[in-house]
Each structure stands twice: as C-alpha cells, then as structure tokens.
Amino acid sequence: xxxxxxxxxxxxxxxxxxxxxxxxxxxxxxxxxxxxxxxxxxxxxxxxxxxxxxxxxxxxxxxxxxxxxxxxxxxxxxxxxxxxxxxxxxxxxxxxxxxxxxxxxxxxxxxxxxxxxxxxxxxxxxxxxxxxxxxxxxxxxxxxxxxxxxxxxxxxxxxxxxxxxxxxxxxxxxxxxxxxxxxxxxxxxxxxxxxxxxxxxxxxxxxxxxxxxxxxxxxxxxxxxxxxxxxxxxxxxxxxxxxxxxxxxxxxxxxxxxxxxxxxxxxxxxxxxxxxxxxxxxxxxxxxxxxxxxxxxxxxxxxxxxxxxxxxxxxxxxxxxxxxxxxxxxxxxxxxxxxxxxxxxxxxxxxxxxxxxxxxxxxxxxxxxxxxxxxxxxxxxxx
Amino acid sequence: xxxxxxxxxxxxxxxxxxxxxxxxxxxxxxxxxxxxxxxxxxxxxxxxxxxxxxxxxxxxxxxxxxxxxxxxxxxxxxxxxxxxxxxxxxxxxxxxxxxxxxxxxxxxxxxxxxxxxxxxxxxxxxxxx
Numbered sequence: 001x002x003x004x005x006x007x008x009x010x011x012x013x014x015x016x017x018x019x020x021x022x023x024x025x026x027x028x029x030x031x032x033x034x035x036x037x038x039x040x041x042x043x044x045x046x047x048x049x050x051x052x053x054x055x056x057x058x059x060x061x062x063x064x065x066x067x068x069x070x071x072x073x074x075x076x077x078x079x080x081x082x083x084x085x086x087x088x089x090x091x092x093x094x095x096x097x098x099x100x101x102x103x104x105x106x107x108x109x110x111x112x113x114x115x116x117x118x119x120x121x122x123x124x125x126x127x128x129x130x131x132x133x134x135x136x137x138x139x140x141x142x143x144x145x146x147x148x149x150x151x152x153x154x155x156x157x158x159x160x161x162x163x164x165x166x167x168x169x170x171x172x173x174x175x176x177x178x179x180x181x182x183x184x185x186x187x188x189x190x191x192x193x194x195x196x197x198x199x200x201x202x203x204x205x206x207x208x209x210x211x212x213x214x215x216x217x218x219x220x221x222x223x224x225x226x227x228x229x230x231x232x233x234x235x236x237x238x239x240x241x242x243x244x245x246x247x248x249x250x251x252x253x254x255x256x257x258x259x260x261x262x263x264x265x266x267x268x269x270x271x272x273x274x275x276x277x278x279x280x281x282x283x284x285x286x287x288x289x290x291x292x293x294x295x296x297x298x299x300x301x302x303x304x305x306x307x308x309x310x311x312x313x314x315x316x317x318x319x320x321x322x323x324x325x326x327x328x329x330x331x332x333x334x335x336x337x338x339x340x341x342x343x344x345x346x347x348x349x350x351x352x353x354x355x356x357x358x359x360x361x362x363x364x365x366x367x368x369x370x371x372x373x374x375x376x377x378x379x380x381x382x383x
Numbered sequence: 384x385x386x387x388x389x390x391x392x393x394x395x396x397x398x399x400x401x402x403x404x405x406x407x408x409x410x411x412x413x414x415x416x417x418x419x420x421x422x423x424x425x426x427x428x429x430x431x432x433x434x435x436x437x438x439x440x441x442x443x444x445x446x447x448x449x450x451x452x453x454x455x456x457x458x459x460x461x462x463x464x465x466x467x468x469x470x471x472x473x474x475x476x477x478x479x480x481x482x483x484x485x486x487x488x489x490x491x492x493x494x495x496x497x498x499x500x501x502x503x504x505x506x507x508x509x510x511x512x
Contacts, residue, residue, distance in 0.1 A: 109472045112425070134385075134507075135428050135470050143425025174510075213511075220511055229512035365509035 004044050007053060008037055009123030015057045016120055017095025019065055020156045026102070027148045028068045029061075030120055036061035037123070096121065097197045100190070101160020104168045105151050112147035113168045119144055122186055132181045165194070166206050166262065173210050184214055195249070204253035205262030211246030212269035215239040227365040231278040243273045264293040283313035300330055308336050316344035331362065335370060342377065351377035385428060385504040386477040388467040388484060390497060394436040395458040399489075406490045413487050421469060421480070429468040436462035461498075468504075477501055 012033055019029040036057050050056040103117040118124045118132075130140035173187035191207045219233035228234075250266045268289045275281040290306035293299070303326055311319020319340045326333060338353035354374035361367035392398070399407055421427040439462060441453040456462075467484070471477050481501050486494040 111470070111472050115425070133470070139422070139425050139427055139470070141425075142423055146423065146425055216511070227509055227512050362503075363506040363509035366512070367505075369512060 002045070004041065004049070007049075008040055008057075011054050011057055012037055012123040013096040013099050013121045014054060014094060015061050017097075017099040018058060019061060020099065020102070021095050023065055023069070024156060026152045027145070029065060030148060032061045032064035032068060033057075035064045094197070095156075096193065098157050098160070100165060100194065101158070102151050102154055102156065103147075104160070104165040105154055106161055106164050107150055107154070108147055110168065110171055112143055112150065113164070114172055115140060115143045116147040116151070117168055117190070118172065118183075118186070122190060124181060124186070128181045132175065132183050162198070162200055162203065166202060169194070170206060170210075170262075173213075184210070184217070188214060201253045201256045201258045202260040202262050204249050205260055205264075205266050208246045208250035208253065209262050209266035209269055211242045211249065212266060212273055215242035215246065215273065221365075225365070227369045229369070230272060235276065238273065243270075246270065247273070259292065259296065261293065261297050261299075264289055264296060268293070281312070283309055287313045300327065304330050304333060304336060308339075311336075311340045311343070316340040320344065332357070334360070338370075338373065347377045347381055351381065384472075384474070384477075384506070385468060385470050386474075387502045387504065388469065388477065388481045389500040389502065390464045390466065390484065391461045391500055392436070392464040392497070393458055394456045394460045394462055396437050397435045397464070402490055406488070406492070409488050409492055417484060417487075418467075421467065426469045426471055426476075426480075427467065428470050430466070432465035433463055435464075436460075474503070477503075 015036065016029055016033045019032060020026060023029060039060055040053075040057055044050070044053075100117065100121050103120050104113045108116065115129055115133075118129045119126060124132075126141050126144060127137050129144075130137040133140065169187050169191050172190075173184050175183045188207070188210050191203070191210060195203045195207045215238050216230075216233065218239065219235065219237035220228055222228050246266065247270050250263065250270055253263050254267065268286055271282050271286050271289070287306065287309045290302060290309050293302045294306055304323075307319055307322035307326060310322045320337065323333065323337055323340065328334070334353050335357035338350045338357055341347075341353060342350035351374050354370050354377065358367050358370035358374060361370055399410065402410070418427065418430060421430075437455055439454055439456065441456070442450045443453075445451045467480070469477060469480060471480070478501060481499040485496050485499045487497070489495040
C-alpha cells in the first residue's frame with residue numbers, strides 16, 4: 001500500500017463526515033467521496049500531492065455532491081443553499097467520530113455495521129471487504145447499500161452508542177486476516193483513532209486488549225499452520241513493542257477506576273504477556289480478574305475461561321469442579337474438561353473427551369489440534 | 384456465520400417433471416423471489432442447483448486407480464438437489480431461511496414443506512487456544 005493510499009484512507013472519512021454534516025444524504029455523500037478518491041488516486045501520483053490534500057478532496061467531493069443535488073429535480077429548493085457552501089466552515093473540523101457512530105448505529109445488524117464502517121470510515125473498497133469476509137463482491141455491495149439506506153434517516157451528529165461501536169470494532173479485529181486486508185490491523189487503526197478522539201476508559205480498554213492479543217499473533221500458529229496454544233507458544237516471538245504500548249494504555253484506563261468488560265479482558269491478556277514462561281503465569285491474579293469479568297458481564301464464555309484459570313491456579317480437581325457448574329453445551333467445555341482430566345492423571349477420560357471435542361470443533365485448525373491431542377494420548381495408552 | 388442450506392429429494396427423476404405448467408411456474412417464481420430477497424439482504428454467498436439423481440454417478444477408485452462408476456440408484460435414497468450458501472448474523476436466521484425455502488409451493492400451490500438440511504461451515508479464522 002502506497003503513502004497516497006494511506007493518506008486517502010485517513011482523509012476519506014473526514015471528508016465524508018463534513019459532507020454529511022452539511023448536506024445529510026449518506027448514500028449520495030458516500031458516492032461523492034468515492035468519486036473524489038478515485039480522482040485523487042489518479043491525479044496525485046502523477047502530479048504530486050496537492051498543498052492541502054484534505055481541501056483538495058473536500059472541494060472535488062463537494063462539487064460532485066452539488067452536481068448530484070442539482071440533478072435531483074425534487075430537491076430544487078435545497079439547491080440554492082447547497083450551491084453556496086459557506087466559506088467560514090472551520091476547515092479542519094473533524095467529523096469522523098460522528099461518522100463512526102452513524103456506521104455502527106444500533107439499528108444495523110452486526111454484519112451491516114461492519115461492512116459500512118470498513119467502507120465509510122476505513123476507506124476500504126467493497127472488493128477488499130468482500131474478499132476479507134469471503135463473500136462475492138455483489139453480496140457485499142448489497143449489504144453496504146442496504147446499510148446506507150438504514151442509516152439515511154438517522155440525523156448526523158446524534159450522540160452515539162460507544163458500546164455498539166466497540167462491539168463492531170472487536171468483531172472486525174477477531175476476523176483476523178484473509179484476502180489482502182489485515183482486518184486485525186485495520187481494527188487497531190480505527191480503535192486508535194477513536195481513542196485519540198474520545199476519552200473513554202472502555203475505548204482504551206479495547207485498544208489495550210487488541211494490542212496485547214495482536215502481540216501474540218506471530219506465535220499463535222506454527223510454521224505448518226497449526227494452532228499453538230498459549231502455554232506452548234514461543235514467547236520470544238511476542239511483539240514487545242505492542243505489549244508495552246498495550247500495558248501503558250491499559251494502566252491509564254484502569255487508573256480512572258471505571259472498570260469495564262474490555263479493561264478486565266485486557267488485564268488478563270497483560271498478565272499473560274507479563275509471564276516470561278507459561279509456568280510463571282500469575283494464575284491467582286488471572287482468576288481474580290475473571291471473577292471481575294463474570295461480575296461485569298455474566299458471560300458464559302467468561303465463566304468457562306474462569307474455570308480453566310481455576311484449574312491452573314488451584315489444580316485440575318478444582319477446575320473440574322468449577323467446570324461442572326457450567327452448561328456442558330458451552331463451546332470448548334469438553335476440550336477444557338479433556339485438558340484438566342489429563343493433568344489430573346486420567347488419560348483414558350482425557351482421550352475420550354478430546355475426541356468428543358474434536359467432533360464439534362468450530363474451525364478446522366481447532367479440530368486438527370484436538371484430534372492430535374486425542375491421538376497422542378491414545379498412542380501413550382497403547383504403548 | 385456461514386451456513387449451507389441443502390435441499391434433499393428422493394432419488395429417481397425430479398418429481399416436478401410431472402407437475403402442471405402452472406404449478407411449475409409458481410414454484411420457479413417463488414424461488415426467484417426468495418433468491419432475490421437473499422441477494423438484496425446481502426446474505427447470499429452462493430447458490431447451485433444439481434442435475435437430477437437419476438443422472439448421478441457414484442465413483443470410486445479401482446485397484447489401478449481408475450474410476451469405477453455406479454448408478455442408477457434406488458429411489459428410496461435421498462439426494463442433494465441444490466443448495467444455498469448464506470452468510471447470516473445468527474443461526475436462527477439460517478433456520479428461518481431454511482423454513483421459507485422448505486415451504487416452496489408444489490402442486491396446487493400447496494407448500495412442499497420439504498426437508499432442508501442446515502449445516503454450519505467451519506469457522507475461519509480459528510480462535511487462539
């Protein structure tokens with residue numbers, strides 16, 4: 001990706017936000033910005049960057065927008081006002097925050113909010129988003145245009161719902177990497193921008209969580225594509241720069257003493273990052289953070305992870321007892337039980353449960369991992 | 384999350400070859416509008432119809448690695464007639480779509496209420512262990 005592309009992706013949401021504030025009409029404004037971006041991508045590399053790239057884009061996009069408004073005969077009355085953009089606009093006002101809230105409006109389904117955010121705020125093309133989510137480009141185009149219609153009635157500048165925005169950004173982060181777009185990196189970029197604009201402890205919490213998880217990515221898969229569990233990861237592959245940044249961001253957030261879901265998850269990630277070896281992990285503190293997380297969210301996945309942490313802190317019997325209180329249908333319940341039975345010295349039960357967990361694994365790498373665990377124990381039992 | 388909705392039919396020739404033109408037309412119109420709805424919702428990933436079970440061959444490798452083909456099959460066996468691949472927000476939405484497809488009109492406009500098998504695609508990427 002060239003510098004021009006980076007710059008355009010930073011500027012696009014600012015210009016779009018400005019058009020929305022001035023004219024409303026999400027669909028038309030987005031089209032106008034897309035056309036301006038295409039013009040810039042064509043002109044700038046040939047003729048060099050304009051002195052004021054943002055002003056250049058704003059001017060071209062505004063012209064397109066006015067053309068559009070003129071073309072709509074039903075909107076004659078607004079034409080006069082639109083044709084004379086007031087010159088006293090604060091030129092560097094940043095509207096991207098309002099834009100992000102609009103794209104993550106609670107009226108949108110998660111998939112629609114994700115698509116619209118990546119396109120309008122992230123500045124990605126429909127094709128890139130489609131490739132990243134492994135759907136046809138036409139399907140993604142429909143999803144985006146439907147999302148635009150849904151928010152077209154939403155007034156710009158309305159106060160947004162931070163929690164919804166954070167959920168959308170975390171979903172993007174977890175999609176990881178496919179196609180030519182690194183969605184995890186893109187989610188971090190957008191969350192960084194958001195954190196720079198609003199002072200909110202959970203925004204910082206999410207940013208810290210993303211940074212700390214992203215730091216482990218190089219160690220998460222082996223050279224043959226296998227999943228490497230946290231305990232077996234080569235910790236020298238962890239990105240120390242990201243960890244240091246994540247810990248800093250988290251400390252500032254937690255210092256505000258308004259604990260939330262993402263801060264608690266980030267705190268757990270930070271404790272893992274802090275351990276030089278798996279054996280040095282401070283599981284007692286991790287259990288305390290899981291207690292906090294369960295208290296905050298009452299999320300069944302958090303309860304399951306808590307039971308696993310209890311197994312590490314107080315031994316497999318305690319972990320199995322904690323697990324027994326939870327719904328056995330929870331994802332990874334069986335895999336967690338298998339792991340703890342093995343540590344408890346019961347390879348027969350562990351092998352059976354690993355095989356059972358493999359049958360319902362939600363992804364191929366996870367199925368592969370669990371199948372190999374079962375095979376390893378079965379080989380031990382035969383010899 | 385992505386799901387495959389599979390329409391399974393009894394073996395032999397497709398039954399609609401015996402339907403009236405009007406019934407067949409109504410069935411096609413239903414499928415067309417169902418598919419258009421999926422497309423507009425941004426949920427359709429892929430869709431295919433397969434040739435009839437009486438055209439199917441079963442293939443296995445012989446000792447020399449060459450294909451040994453087998454067919455026609457008993458009509459009691461179920462065969463895949465076609466599928467939709469959809470990308471939806473919840474499993475409930477996938478089941479809802481399957482129920483709509485199941486109720487496609489048959490002879491006399493009566494809902495067929497055929498079996499639609501719903502299978503989730505393996506998720507990607509995998510979560511950290």
